[in-house]
Amino acid sequence: MRRWWAFIPKQRRAEAAPEADLPELEDSAWYMHAAEAESASFWRMARKLPSLAAEAIALAWRADRWLTVLALGLNLAAGVLTTTALLGVADVTAQLFSAEPTTDRILAALPAVFLVAAATAGRTVLGVAAGWAQQRLTPLVQNSIEARFFELSTQVPRAAWDEDAYQDIIEQCRQRGVRAVVELVGDTVDLVTGVVTVAAVGVALVVLNPVLLVLLFLAAIPSGWAAVRSARLQYIASRSRVSRRRRMWVYEMLMASEYTADEVRVMELGPWLRGQYRIMVAAETEADFAVIRQQTWTRLAGSTASGIALGGVYAALLAMIGTGMVPLAAAAAAVVALQSGGQAMRTLMVAINTAYEDSLYAEAVKEFERASSEHIETQPHRLALGTAAEPLPSPGRISVEDVSFTYPGADDPSLRHVSLEIERGQTVALVGENGSGKTTLAKLLAGLYAPSSGRIRWDGRDLAAVDPALWRTHVSVIGQVIYHWPLGAGTNVRIGRTEADPDQDAIVQAARTGGAHDMIMKLEHGYGTLLSKMFKGGTMLSGGQWQRISAARGLFRDPDAKGVLICDEPSAALDALAEAHLFAALQERAGQGITILISHRLSGVRSADLIVVLDEGRIIESGNHDELMAVGGRYASMFDLQAASYLG
Secondary structure: HHHHOOOOEEEEEOOOOOOOOOOOOEEHHHHHHHHHHHHHOOHHHHHHHHHHHHHHHHHHHHOOOHHHHHHHHHHHHHHHHHHHHHHHHHHHHHHOOOOOHHHHHEEEEEEEEHHHHHHHHHHHHHHHHHHHHHHHHHHHHHHHHHHHHHHOOOOOOOHHHHHHHHHHHHHHHHHHHHHHHHHHHHHHHHHHHHHHHHHHHHHHHHHHHHHHHHHHHHHHHHHHHHHHHHHHHHHHHHHHHHHHHHHHHHHHHHHHOOOOOHHHHOOHHHHHHHHHHHHHHOOOHHHHHHHHHHHHHHHHHHHHHHHHHHHHHHHHHHHHHHHHOOOOOHHHHHHHHHHHHHHHHHHHHHHHHHHHHHHHHHHHHHHHHHHHOOOOOOHHHHHHHOOOOOOOOOEEEEEEEEEEOOOOOOOOOOOEEEEEEEEEEOOEEOOOOOOHHHHHHHHHHOOOOOOOOOEEEEEOOHHHHHHHOOOOOHHEOOOOOOOOOOOOOHHHHHHHHHHHHHOHHHHHHHHHHHHHHHHHOOOOOOOOOOOOOOOOOOOOOOHHHHHHHHHHHHHHHOOOOEEEEEOOOOHHHHHHHHHHHHHHHHHHHHOOOOEEEEEOOOHHHHOOOOOEEEOEEEEEEOOHHHHHHHHHOHHHHHHHHHHHHHHH
């Protein structure tokens, strides 16, 4: 359960739900802009549009400049044809109704009729073509945004993921921000289309009579208000119900997940979970009905006001015809233009509201890019003078000099003034109680974190002044926390060294050394077996089997055994035979590379060249097994305690 629970976004504000037993979940951080969206006036939205449009067009331009030009250009051309069609209608009516229709007048009106037909058909074709360009542009923009997102998320230093603030930022970006940026590009094209259409109709109305343009805006206001208001009601409702929806999502996961399937059945949790879920569904349904009622009343008010306004517009048009302000022959064209313009105005108002709302969420992407870039640029090797530009060789000596380290956001240091010398060919064991700093020291040696103070040197070179990409290729890790990569068995081993050629013999050799080969060969498709039940034909491994895969992967990364191999509880889930096989493989590395071994099973570390005992982040003892047993200190007492449990 812990694996998928970690994907539930962090929350901010609590929402009481006395009827549900689930602990309180607060509103997500990516709703931080909701209050601004709720309180923003229509004209405030409109004022922000130019800058939003410029940013969206720039994004589209970077994704594909020709499709961007095509989408915008075709919409502009369609607007020109809209004006042409409306003016053509005016010409037709002028020819037919300026006097009694005759055959000559009908024939004289035919060119204008053909022009209207051609313009209408052309506008339709251009609209379809513009839609085609926009549809092709959308996935390209999404690909571009996501590529940038993953480029930054995989480059930020490991320490960034320990900061609550950065976790919030990346969650906002992933949950809503990326999608909002993509939608903003589409919103901008829709805005351009709406503006061009309204402008085209406006030109036609001005030609007929400028007063008609004023009537167009008056007629569109009620319907536009209703559309914007309805959209806002939906947004506010969605925001206020996010906690309950997240609770529903949690219950859905609990009832339909392979990770909870055993406990749901053994403890007969099905009826209780379904009952809790029904509570949420009932509340959500009632909330939906409430929004529907509000939207219905809003649309009714808008439609009523729009009908009254439309009646007033036509009354004004009749008055203008009666006074001669608008010729009778142009009246039909004016009616068509007002109808087209009214629809375009309503669409434009909704597009403005949608673009503004998406722009608020899109800010999360900018914030993510700023925070990630700052983390990347402030890494020690970026700030250091004389940074190495050439890859470092595998180390002959690693020197840990007075190193202290505190995790981001923590009050107390996990390591305190640690000093240690490690020579090539040595196996160094780190032992101590839980929380003593063993894994933290291993992470610093692997370059996942930089020391808060002190230095770690490779052959005299301070690693803080060297890009990790120039030396991390010599570091392999067999960790105690193993992610179950949903890949093939062979690929699971090969990802330890993706830059290498997919040499099947090397993969098999690493699997043999790590004790995974025989287990893999018993799978249905051997090294081609998918290690996940998420997809057809996949299989599920036990914890011990996954640990064998992890060992093979770590050994594959260091094929010549000359690098730094860090083993953090590598046998925690292994049976006795598999554990003995792994430790034998590690002993074969003796005298070649550097092996860092963390294990609570002290029988496995007694052969280490150096055993370092940590307590509360400090080194309290060091030496080989015989030396530490002779001292009779912490190591000796722990070893004797474990030995007694075996001997009885």
